[in-house]
Amino acid sequence: MANEVKVSEISSRHIPLPMQREIRKRCGFGCVICGLPLYEYDHLLGWANVKRHVGEEITLLCNQHHREKTAELLPIEKVREANKTPFNLREGVSKPYVLHYSGAECEVEIGKNLFSTRDGGHGTTLVPISIDGTALLRFVLEDGHLLLNLNLFDEYNRLVLQILDNQLCYVPSQWDIQLTARNLIVREAARRILIEMVFEVPNRVVVRRGRFLRNGVEVLVGPEHVVIVNKSGRLTGNIMKNVRAGIVIGPHKPPLPGVIKMENVSRYLGDRAAVKRWVKECFEAGC
Numbered sequence: 001m002a003n004e005v006k007v008s009e010i011s012s013r014h015i016p017l018p019m020q021r022e023i024r025k026r027c028g029f030g031c032v033i034c035g036l037p038l039y040e041y042d043h044l045l046g047w048a049n050v051k052r053h054v055g056e057e058i059t060l061l062c063n064q065h066h067r068e069k070t071a072e073l074l075p076i077e078k079v080r081e082a083n084k085t086p087f088n089l090r091e092g093v094s095k096p097y098v099l100h101y102s103g104a105e106c107e108v109e110i111g112k113n114l115f116s117t118r119d120g121g122h123g124t125t126l127v128p129i130s131i132d133g134t135a136l137l138r139f140v141l142e143d144g145h146l147l148l149n150l151n152l153f154d155e156y157n158r159l160v161l162q163i164l165d166n167q168l169c170y171v172p173s174q175w176d177i178q179l180t181a182r183n184l185i186v187r188e189a190a191r192r193i194l195i196e197m198v199f200e201v202p203n204r205v206v207v208r209r210g211r212f213l214r215n216g217v218e219v220l221v222g223p224e225h226v227v228i229v230n231k232s233g234r235l236t237g238n239i240m241k242n243v244r245a246g247i248v249i250g251p252h253k254p255p256l257p258g259v260i261k262m263e264n265v266s267r268y269l270g271d272r273a274a275v276k277r278w279v280k281e282c283f284e285a286g287c
């Protein structure tokens with residue numbers, strides 16, 4: 001059978017990683033019944049019965065629905081039905097998952113740069129990255145609540161993942177989305193990470209790698225530094241305590257008091273080789 005891995009070849013219950021990703025994508029990166037992005041891989045026919053890994057025979061179930069299936073409180077027909085039309089794919093957006101942030105202080109680490117603040121009264125915010133008036137990452141400290149917000153765009157300027165006041169949800173059309181323990185990884189393609197972040201609750205978030213994109217501006221995050229591609233700027237080892245805003249690029253109304261402010265950045269940084277070729281062709285054609 002195609003797409004089958006016999007247990008003798010792997011001699012364990014471990015599902016091969018490429019097959020896991022195919023299953024995640026096919027299931028909309030969530031439990032097929034309820035959409036929750038915290039799930040387990042379930043052999044529809046029962047592992048003990050089949051002892052083989054076939055992608056089409058494996059689905060995603062959250063802890064509750066997995067237990068219900070095992071206890072035969074959830075009929076297998078219902079799971080099969082949901083497996084054909086997974087919740088998140090039907091809805092076009094994932095079921096919101098609530099992150100447990102709280103406290104009167106917060107800290108964000110991005111590529112070895114630290115941003116932190118403490119509650120200074122109504123509507124205190126910490127905005128480590130903002131582009132053209134859109135806070136890509138933001139903590140709001142309000143009435144004893146700590147609310148994480150994230151707007152993640154792809155290179156077509158489409159919002160693909162959002163955390164709105166601690167509620168995480170995404171469009172299930174990405175190549176891969178994985179929430180494993182505290183780590184969230186979104187991949188645009190094999191070996192192309194859009195974001196890798198760690199939710200260190202109750203009051204800290206770490207962005208390890210990623211690309212913050214908005215309106216032609218690109219901010220790259222690596223394990224050791226942040227690069228603002230449009231300005232060839234590189235940041236590392238900065239500790240910014242009690243700040244309201246960190247990297248602020250483009251116009252903001254009202255102005256945001258960023259530690260690193262870049263109002264004017266070029267948006268024309270596509271394929272430079274193609275631009276050079278185009279200039280050369282124009283010159284040679286005498287236009």
Ligand SMILES: [Zn+2]
Nearest residue numbers: 031034062065
């Ligand atoms: Zn579920």
